[in-house]
Amino acid sequence: MAELPVVVVGAGPVGLAAAAHLVERGSTPLVLEAGEQAGAAVRQWHHVRLFSRWAELVDPAAERLLASTGWQAPDPDGHPTGQEWATRYLQPLAEVLGDRVRFGARVVGVARRGRDRVVDAGRDRVPLTVHLADERITARAVVDASGTWSGPNPLGGDGLPAIGERAAAARIGYRVPDLDDPAVRSRFAGERIAVAGSGHSALTALVAFAELAAAEPGTHVTWLLRRGRLGDTFGGGDADQLPARGALGRRAAAAVEAGHVRIVTGFRTRAVEAAADGLVLVADDGRRLDPVAEVVALTGFRPDLSWLSEVRLDLDPVLQAPRALAPLIDPNVHSCGTVSPHGARELTQPEPGVFLVGMKSYGRAPTFLAMTGYEQVRSVVAAIDGDQAAAGRVELVLPETGVCGGAGVFDDPAGAADGGCCGAPVEPVAVGVGRPQD
Ligand SMILES: Cc1cc2nc3c(=O)[nH]c(=O)nc-3n(C[C@H](O)[C@H](O)[C@H](O)COP(=O)(O)OP(=O)(O)OC[C@H]3O[C@@H](n4cnc5c(N)ncnc54)[C@H](O)[C@@H]3O)c2cc1C
Numbered sequence: 164m165a166e167l168p169v170v171v172v173g174a175g176p177v178g179l180a181a182a183a184h185l186v187e188r189g190s191t192p193l194v195l196e197a198g199e200q201a202g203a204a205v206r207q208w209h210h211v212r213l214f215s216r217w218a219e220l221v222d223p224a225a226e227r228l229l230a231s232t233g234w235q236a237p238d239p240d241g242h243p244t245g246q247e248w249a250t251r252y253l254q255p256l257a258e259v260l261g262d263r264v265r266f267g268a269r270v271v272g273v274a275r276r277g278r279d280r281v282v283d284a285g286r287d288r289v290p291l292t293v294h295l296a297d298e299r300i301t302a303r304a305v306v307d308a309s310g311t312w313s314g315p316n317p318l319g320g321d322g323l324p325a326i327g328e329r330a331a332a333a334r335i336g337y338r339v340p341d342l343d344d345p346a347v348r349s350r351f352a353g354e355r356i357a358v359a360g361s362g363h364s365a366l367t368a369l370v371a372f373a374e375l376a377a378a379e380p381g382t383h384v385t386w387l388l389r390r391g392r393l394g395d396t397f398g399g400g401d402a403d404q405l406p407a408r409g410a411l412g413r414r415a416a417a418a419v420e421a422g423h424v425r426i427v428t429g430f431r432t433r434a435v436e437a438a439a440d441g442l443v444l445v446a447d448d449g450r451r452l453d454p455v456a457e458v459v460a461l462t463g464f465r466p467d468l469s470w471l472s473e474v475r476l477d478l479d480p481v482l483q484a485p486r487a488l489a490p491l492i493d494p495n496v497h498s499c500g501t502v503s504p505h506g507a508r509e510l511t512q513p514e515p516g517v518f519l520v521g522m523k524s525y526g527r528a529p530t531f532l533a534m535t536g537y538e539q540v541r542s543v544v545a546a547i548d549g550d551q552a553a554a555g556r557v558e559l560v561l562p563e564t565g566v567c568g569g570a571g572v573f574d575d576p577a578g579a580a581d582g583g584c585c586g587a588p589v590e591p592v593a594v595g596v597g598r599p600q601d
Pocket residue numbers: 172173174175176177178195196197198201202203204205208211212213214215268269270271308309310311312313339364520521522523531532533534536
């Protein structure tokens with residue numbers, strides 16, 4: 164099996180980093196990417212500026228590989244946009260890897276050769292097969308770095324589409340809109356807009372919409388939160404060890420304070436009704452919002468596990484992340500935003516040679532960082548190479564978010580822990596907080 168390639172699914176930041184580590188160890192990677200370019204998912208949020216610095220966005224093995232080509236590393240303290248991350252780093256990295264990266268190659272299945280998931284015999288002796296639409300590739304190991312970008316969560320509060328959500332698809336978006344694009348801007352300018360979600364994407368969208376509302380009279384933004392109160396939604400502010408991430412929360416808080424955003428808490432969307440003057444969102448407690456022209460649902464992502472049905476995975480029933488990783492990242496219990504660096508030990512699956520890494524390894528958990536993924540693949544590639552000492556080593560300190568508490572604010576506004584145990588939270592803002600409508 165040593166002659167066979169290690170197939171890496173996805174030429175995103177983490178998949179390409181895995182390939183660089185494999186090359187450094189003398190193994191043969193084959194990266195299969197569904198899109199036509201490196202960083203196909205990152206390019207779709209090209210307009211968003213990352214809160215991570217370049218120094219946190221370049222994998223060390225990839226940098227060593229790129230250095231051999233005379234690549235000039237960007238200013239380590241700069242913050243790229245998604246577009247810059249893709250063109251200044253991911254694309255050159257894919258070019259160095261050459262024909263070890265195949266584009267337009269969507270993986271539709273992974274299996275143990277000649278055995279479905281039920282057959283025990285010989286599982287550890289035969290290779291894996293990776294299925295493309297009309298091709299089979301035999302692999303020594305499969306590193307699934309396919310991300311979760313293709314699986315945005317729906318607006319519906321149950322995690323399933325709300326009644327009418329699919330029918331209203333033309334006016335519901337699931338991505339942070341690019342308001343610098345004149346066509347996109349004119350679609351939202353002067354309109355009533357609902358933004359749902361409480362993560363960094365939602366905060367990014369709120370900041371952009373608040374600027375639009377300030378510039379374009381008649382633009383009204385309603386922010387829908389499923390949780391019962393704002394709590395630590397704005398993040399850890401100064402206590403966040405990634406300053407740009409803390410600053411994003413402060414900018415969103417300022418947008419609310421300036422009165423550009425009306426907040427509705429405890430709103431779990433049950434239905435989307437089409438009315439003459441827009442969409443009416445209905446909560447599961449019966450509340451109805453005034454009609455809006457557009458809805459932007461930024462409620463997180465979920466992994467596509469459908470094409471892994473024939474391999475044996477041990478996933479956490481809550482997060483759909485590798486079971487040993489889940490306690491480290493569970494937003495229900497997560498304290499202080501810390502995630503211990505982790506690698507092959509937490510990511511090893513019952514199916515020999517199959518690893519979920521990168522954004523996909525987090526399942527439904529939020530706040531994945533590329534630097535977490537780089538450490539994962541350093542360790543996983545060492546394990547595939549049989550170097551258990553390197554696989555077990557921890558070579559990274561991850562930054563804290565400065566936020567404590569988890570999801571306590573969901574059902575119990577009064578009882579939830581106040582603020583952060585890692586520092587003072589961003590002040591929840593009272594101005595502009597809307598009351599639930601009847
Ligand atoms: C708006 C936004 C802002 C972010 N900001 C930051 C930040 O500041 N700092 C940070 O560290 N992280 C940030 N993230 C998280 C970021 O997405 C990850 O750090 C990084 O992109 C994860 O890399 P990945 O390789 O795991 O997944 P992706 O970047 O999602 O790459 C997965 C790749 O797999 C491909 N693929 C998917 N399915 C298949 C298939 N079946 N077959 C073949 N190929 C497939 C996709 O086309 C894609 O190219 C941000 C995310 C978003 C959405």
